[in-house]
Amino acid sequence: MTLLRHLAGGMGVAVGLTLMAGSALAQDCTTKIGTVLPTSVDWGRPIAETAQFAVDQVNAAGGAGGCKIEMVLRDTQVDPKVGVDAAKALVDLEGVKVLLGAVSSGVSMPILTSVTVPGGVMQMSCCSSSTAFTNLAEEGKTEGLWFRTFATTAVQSAMGAKIAQDKGYGSVAILYKNDDWGQDMARLIAADFEAVGVAVTASVAINDGQPSYRAEVTEALGTQPDALYLALYPAEGTAAVREWISLGGTQKMILANSLKSDEFRENVGLQYLGETVGTDTASPRSESADAFRAAYVERFESEPNGPGLGNSYDATMIALLAMEAAGKDASGADIAAAVRKVTDPNGTAITADTAGFTTAKEVLAGGGTVMYQGATGNVRFDANGDVSAPAVIWSFTESGTEEVEYLSLDEVDSFIASLN
Template sequence: MKRHILGLAGASALAIGLQTGAALAQDCSVNVGTLYPTSVDWGRPIAETALWVGEMINEAGGVDGCEVNMILRDDQNDGRVGVDAARALVDIDQVQLLIGTVSSGITIPILTSVTAPAGVMQMSCCSSSTRLTEIAASGEARGLWFRTFATADVQAAVAAMLARDAGIESITVVYKNDDWGQDIGRMAAAAFEAVGIEVHASIALNDAQPSYRAEATQALRDQPGALYLALYPTEGISFVREWLGLGGTSVMIGANSLRSDDFRTTVGLANLGDFVGTDTSSPRVPSAEAFVDAYAAHFGSAPSGPGLSNSFDAAAIALLAYHAAGRDATGTEIAAQVPRVTDPDGEAIPATVEGFAQAMAILSEGGSVSYQGATGAVTFDANGNVSAPAVSWVFDDSGMAEQRYISLEEVSGFMASIN
């Protein structure tokens, strides 16, 4: 199998026709929009994972017998760029399905101003803001919205669990000043307070400031016992260096957005010995273990970094739903087929080329399947949300290592106790 090396700049697009030799003899194709921040280090593997699924679907026979043409655009982790790229995919490339993106602050305006008004289905791997639940519940998303990543309240609750178990008595919350950061920052502060941890302050960081020294000084004023960081690597690196330079504590809890080699190497492993991160996790089931093995065989290394398993499942479920709806389907018709792909009573199918071929045969005959993927047997609620276990993780010489697995039952029980 070939691997696509992605290095896109600006809003330019790379249209990738995923040819797989003799597996596809047909002369039709379907365009699928793929929108991810490929110009940042943690975004490229997420996009590559989605493209890999396109290869597998083509090898299994394509969407309704047609070749999948994954059209990839780079949102540069910027809201304005992301909306423009999404409009190009919808208006120029005429996609009925858009897979992406990562940041909630980009996903929200795309959903409300581009995909939902145009009747295009949108499936995100990684956007976690609860604002998206509100949009779906209000009807504004028109039933076109799904995500394979649990909402931000899971990570917020797990951060409070870790802080409580570590004996932390006071904390300051530092968050990115966008939809995602405001959402998770607010929920994290409430969760800390619910377990008896004093929250000294909640401080917002704006993009592209030349310095975060003023914010670091403000955070240091009350001498908190720890920091909670809901930041992306760029501002996270700048803020943490200022914070440590001013003598701030090295005890930090971070959201999964800091699960980045750039953050680890630039801040320095010596300064991150007391850092612990949170993330949602795949359940400990055979399909999740099979994904790790398949990923390593395809890319040459085990999956490391945020969103990879979620990206795989987002692309797989969306493309199988497209197959079930038919090559000429609208976004509304594709979205209507998602329950047939994730039916708990359907035939269990593995996330392999053979499994995809089996699923497509069953779906073509009017049946339903229970997709068993990288994050387990995925099911969605009425607002396009999923539930998930969680993990804590740390930085080490090899990159990032899991510290503790927290089952779905434990996560749900803890969230109920603090709510």
């Protein structure tokens, strides 16, 4: 999407002159932001590309905090040690004050506790959902430096229980990734299944890098459940489901959004996924979400159907808006404090694009606040840096996924309340 096309559809020639002037000024300095994402897996690359898309739009508006923004990207490989090493390099060597990422809660947590909080760096995750972050924030251990644009595991867990209830499953076995995220999911989903009267016959941990998961799958299968719930990532998820199917397991499966993956669908085989459905958080049915979709399609010539894309865009945009509000040479703590100024429900509404960022510059320079309206709607963080979100139930198709059911934020909150 070119700058001229933005201007033609938005704020006109006057803004065009402002943007070109701002862009020229921003060339005099560059500010780096760090990004730690799993670019070595198929669903991780689009998340990183979407973050870069937001950076490009901000640079077209003259950058943030008076400087052009350079996004320095490092691959986490969905590995905590690799992720921590990458984050340390970005903070210690590159000097970043903002870190975007990670995806897996099991990677984000050690980065938060051993790198960003000790280093006074703001961390904004697009996709980590463990409730352990909420607990840490409530204890004051995130020091106000942690935010995420993805709703907690409580939303996906509740939707998994809703699927089991709606389909009339009497019993479910659980296979979960043995990390912070997977353990959190397993704990929550077991409680939610129980709340809707679905028995959990087994809850089995899956570790990374094993040559076979036959023992774990056999344990779950031996309990003869009506369905299988999977809180895994594509690599171990593919291996576990292949074992499950080969041993005669049911195709009635419920998936967390981590398996909303072309890699998983293709490697397992669509013919074995006919009765499988998944859950995910969703963008609201709003003008800002529609605008993001249109901009994404124009930029990438494909629909933003992968997990975390809208969340990645919003995490990046909000972080850069906060950098603008905090000003040049601001500390990580200053940038984190400025997040409230750019997600203010009483602030000036701005669009999530180059023109919107330019408007935000003018409002913030005048001492005002802005209300960011992005891919996931009007983002609101609570005191713990958490957000809530609508949800979607989806199934696989030959070309990707399709929506089975959409639940509004009110419907999600109502169902979660019914579980409690």
